[in-house]
Amino acid sequence: MMDGMRRAGQTLIGRIVITVLFGFLILSFAIWGIADMIRNVGRVNVAQVGSAEISAQAFRETYQTELQNLSRRARRAITGEEARTLGLDQQVLSRMIAEAAMDQRVHAYGLALSDETIAKAITADRNFQGADGRFDRNRFDEVIRQSGYNEQTFVRTQRAVYLRQQLADSVAGAMPAPTVLRDAIHRYRNETRAAEYFVLDASKAGDIPTPDEATLQKFFDERKATFRAPDYRKINIIALSPADVANPDSVSDADAKASYEANKARFGTPERRAVQQLVFPSLDEARQAAEKIKAGATFESIAEERKATPQDYDLGLVTREAIIDPEVAKTAFSLPAGTVSDPVEGRFGVVLVRVGEVQPASTLSFEEAAPVIKAEIARNHARDTVQDIHDKVEDQRASARPLAEIAKDLKLNLRTIDAVDRAGRDKAQKPVDLPEREALLQAVFASDIGVDNEAISARDGGYVWFEVAGIEPSRERTLAEVKADVETQWREDQIAGRLASKASEFVKKANEGATIAALAAEAGVEARTAQGVRRSGETGGLPAAAVAQVFSTQVGKTAAAIGGTGQERIVLRVTSADVPQLLSTQQEAEQIDSQVRVALGDDLLNAYINDLQKEIGVTRNETVLRSVIGGGI
Template identity: 45%
Template sequence: MLRGIRKASTNWLGKTIMSVVMGVLILSFAVWGIADIFKGYGQSSLAKIGSTEISTEQFRQLYTDKLQQIGRQFGRPLTSEQARAFGLDRQVLQQVIAEAALDEDARRKGLGVSDAEVMRQITADPNFKGSTGAFDGARFQQLIRSLGYTEQRYIAEQRKVSLRRQIAGTVTGGAEPPKTMLEALSRFQNEQRTIEYVKLDTAQAGTVEAPSPEALAAYFEDRKTQFRAPEYRKIAFVVMTPEEMAKWSVVSDDDAKKAFESSKARMSTPEQRQLSQMVFPSLAEAQAARAKLSPTFTFEDLAKERGMTPADLDLGMVAKAGIIDPTVADAAFALAPDSISEPVQGRFGTVLVKVGKIQPGTEPSYDSVAATVKRDLAIERARAAVADMHNKMEDERGGGSSVIEAAKKLGLTAVTVEAVDRSGRTPDGQPVAGLPVGTDLVSQAFASNVGVDNDALQVGGGYVWFDVLGVTPSHDRTLDEVKDQVVARWRDDQIAGRLRSKAAELVEKLGPAAKFADVAAAAGVKLETSAPFKRDATVPGLSGGVVEAAFRSAKDAAGSAQGASSAEWIVYRVTDITAPALDMASDEAKKLKETLQRGLTDEQVAQYVGKIESEIGTRINQEAFALATGAGTNTN
């Protein structure tokens, strides 16, 4: 599974999609994160792993949720066709099967995890920490809700994640990259090279005479496709979003004050308290510990006696809503500063809570937030107006009106673009101004045609309607139409060819006994020396091609490579190669080791999951899988 994910991320588009997928799964713990591991049995089975069956409808729901989450990250919906093109359907299936296999393995091994440990993991998760660095209950609720989870369901899921981590920790225990591998990778990353070099540019190319009409005609004929006119489309569109409509809405002070009063709590800063918590396995032990406390035997002394550090106790500066357990929250916020509670029977055990510093809450005044409240209220009202206008626009479109005609009837503004190519540019090469941000309007227009009734595109809580009004097909241009471009291209090619030949000549002259300074002086160019650079460095004055070429050359070897453009060539000689020895006690070595170790553990866990799946038996209903992912009966 992990190899498949890495393979999917090797190209730039895949990397973009995978970065979004990782953003959607940001709440994950190690191994695999949040996933809906299915319970019970579906009547229509999509897959079965041991005794765990995954129904088609359950998988469809999970798959749809994932696409919606990714779509929210992109700012526009991801279609089933796009998802399949990126391989997301297979990745989600592999993830679900792998997680189900690990859960089945945990069940068979009789593994378990305590409530207190689950609570510790959740409150320690950095994704749920607020600006103070402490667990933020409001952030916790917001993040899990954004992924469709209730608190109870999330806690249940993290119990499963914890069990998977136990298995993974056992499987990968002792996995450590060998020293030779660390040293080899360190050398590859940290090796530095120094070169001396000269730059050849248009000055060294000499005078380039204008081509004869015959030569230019022949040049154009050989490269006619390079000067071909692209296809253009004439489109009309209407944009309707809450933000746009809100600009024309006036909100009275009376309405704004009512909205302010109803949302004051959300806009206020709640009281926060510095809390420490000690968990006990039973009420009796908690009562006995509480009885020990006195002016001479403090809460911290009790922690030391129980082998606990301050970090084990500290919950940070938290608001009441930031405490998962409401019983503990009520007790903590009923205490005076620098006091300790009686034993509290909480959700995850019996606890003693100590309150330190108390930071009072704050409430904003209406005047300080009036502008924000009015803007938000205008946008909220506009959302309803957008929904109403959407229905009216669809009715007009359904009645046969064009986008321009429907917009005119409804008092909306339609925009017409006379000609745009696939890259969003006009015939003069300039980007089309005013295209709606956050949509792929141009690509959608090129996927449509004149007379087609197109679905509205969703953008920013609103919609974009468009029509294709005309198509100008791609066609060959005559030499007269593009003569200036052809002459410029011909001249560039002449210069590039001369510089390439000149560079080759200089490289031949740079034999073992030749002095680069003498060769440079004879050629009339300046000899320069670079600072030491690594293979992934951006070196001022040198192109990436030159850096790559330098790392393919041996010490004292000469070579050449194109510079920043075809009108610049670099001739170089490698003068020094250094690679610092890796200090195994350094932070760099530790980070390098962690990176390699993650790769090794990923492979080991993937192999273990594969072994579980083969041993307990995994069956996939390909037709059901195709149905759930919108591919019909086509599983290819």
């Protein structure tokens, strides 16, 4: 072809023809090829953040790392569709954009870290420390290798992280905790209320007549979805754990003894003491109180003088490490039981410390701990065996062999579950015992017959293999199939409706002046009282719904709430509300301050990053993003 073109180019007509052809070729490149090249240049970036680019390759690597981490946490393979449903792609991209924006501001401010500083920070990281609390080079290499880094890239990444943290600290690191917010949180957590109430149970609903066929049919037709038969799956399962193959008897006493000596602290219980502390505004007042106690006054009487409740001064049965103030901890764990200290100048003020019960530290002997140690060592050894079996199972699955044949060949236990729904129940509505229950059910109902499913990684280092052997689709049931259930639910609805009406009538009478005792007598039930009711769960003898109602009702007012079941109604009147004083010297005040500072700091930093992104400009390329997470661009 080239020879022909060369010969044609030797004549005038030939040169003209070749010139025209090449002209068209060049023009086509200009129209199509160059445009494609320009478009391709724009397509290689997922986002532009100021002057920084987030390439498709960089996003792909970060996204895949996060997807793998998510799969490890779920103990099964997470599909791309599931990850998109969870918004993983947008979360990863948003984080990378925020980091790119902060990196540019870090550069603009000239922030930097020396090699010595970054080395010191890394070696102080607890993730890289051995059992002795010191930096372990082997552990460091293992951890960063598992995370997909070499030393150079890890150090570079960490340097960027620490520099961003410097910027973040300068923006929101010293955020004060507003007193009004701290007090509101304290009130929400510690407010207690009292109420008087009575309970209307199903027996107070009166006689419920037997419904006729038309009534049941109407009730059923309005609630067909409630009685619909669920989707059932028949599944075969092989579950393998280290405990299945572990043999503690094979572990020698010498190996167990060596492990015991290396981890002796694990088999000990630290000393615990019942500690109480009273805080004083000055050293003189503390000394005066101490003298009174030496003269015969009780610790409780001094607390009453200072209007302090046990909640204010009782730390409970604690270890030394649980006491925040080091001076108080030192004093508390040097006093004899049943004694009160001299004034101690602590971090939050001057305190008197009293020690009650003392539970001394104790350590299990080797003989006592040996069974546990040998079992642990055996399980660790068994993990290698489990992995070998895993590889053998996967080799056979690669040959498309069913689990029943694999189980028979490798002498593994195969379980067949004839029917299980999405909630893990059989057709009798009884729970089915399943390994890795949540992960398995989710995977089973995302699969189909004949699908080669990924093995589920178990918490204990084992594996669960499964295959869907049959599917019974969800369907509408007839009234004849569920007549007993329909009649039961109809009756329950009738009872609930009647009790709700009665409760409303009693609430109206109570708010018009009737007492709870009188109304309870009218209803033929016992009037009760609830003291010390808190927002957290069932307290003061009231179920959670009634507790919520107590805190939604003004003191002196009456309201109704659902009882412990749908077949109960509670009529209650809030009689009092109390909020204990929050002292700035209390540990709780310090904890609330810390939580508020962190929350407000996070909010401020997010606002800063949003403004920074607006200032430098951010452009996302959703087309490239979809292409990357779809498998390539």
